[in-house]
Amino acid sequence: MVVHRSTLAVGLAAVAALALSGCSSSTKEATETSTSAAETTSAMTSAAPAAAAGLVGAGCAAYAEQVPTGPGSVEGLAKDPVAVAASNSPVLTTLAGALSGKLNPDVNLVETLNNGEFTVFAPTDEAFGKVDPATIDKLKTDSELLTSVLTYHVVSGQADPAAVVGEHKTVQGAPLTVTGSGDSLKVNDAGVVCGGIKTANATLYLIDTVLMPPAAPSPSPTPTPTPTP
Template identity: 60%
Template structure:
């Protein structure tokens, strides 16, 4: 699996995240609805337009009363904020919705949205689980990361036989606790049950830097109503894979 080496162009319209745990364990926050959606014509279709209104607008207490843009880290944040100054896909806009809904409004996360909402694989729909979880961190691969996957991998992930594999990959991108963008270093438990590591700071934060499948943070510390989001430039593979 080839890692994308280019940074994402901000605001380009085109996180595998999400989640039910490995081996049939259910992710925190609820059980995913895996009922196939016959209306989806393509496994990598455009993101769903309405992913729920079940989370209230965060209060100042939830956001800490701080300027959310000032808490962001990563080399792509300024360009993204400039290209998306307002609306549901902006930094402030994403804070109003739970994470799966917020991701569906982000123009860099259309393929991740497809993966977690049953569009890539009708047997894997993690929207309710993600939106219902509390205080999680999602490492969200941008569209260029999905574009770097070879066709054989995509074919596997979209097949009935690959549903568990896709679930494992997506749940590996979800950490069960908040990751502080100002002090991200550490090893973290994921919903899959495997750990991932975060190292560096500022514009040079890496995920699984010492593995064969590292990812760089494009923009991190983005807050949603129930999660902290880090946009990353590669799809992470669990150690067992």
């Protein structure tokens, strides 16, 4: 009987040792899995701000969430010239159509904008949605007016957020003024949704209102000579 009890005790001890070993191994694996997941989450979190580095505007995060990858993403826009980049953005469809002759077949600025260095203040689709339908209809037939409006949103040369504040002469000829700082930039009365976005040849500022160029001053009437008595 003593022998049997000893054998049983040894067997129980071995089973206990195996159980403890299994628990230890499982705990170690769970800890390693948890640590790995935490490191991955941390890496993803730290990578998010890096993608938006250099951009300004309260809408940048929302745009990055809406278009995280592909030709219309912030990274994708940088690969194409500005008119092509605009056509790839889901929030610039109206502007892209206006630039490419879809709004008015007599106005096509794609080739001009794709060749050169520009800063483009790009009204979003929501911005065009604020324009009254009568004005949109007029732009469809008045080529001179549409060209004036579009080129008033374009400045020669690239201005990043650190250099964009101030008055700029537009391609249209009239000046526009950028004020504010950080995420509170304004272009005339339009708010910057997200700015500093790079394309292959331009810097984009998405704005929430279409800019209308100032009306040209009416010519002064020629004075009528006073007859000499």
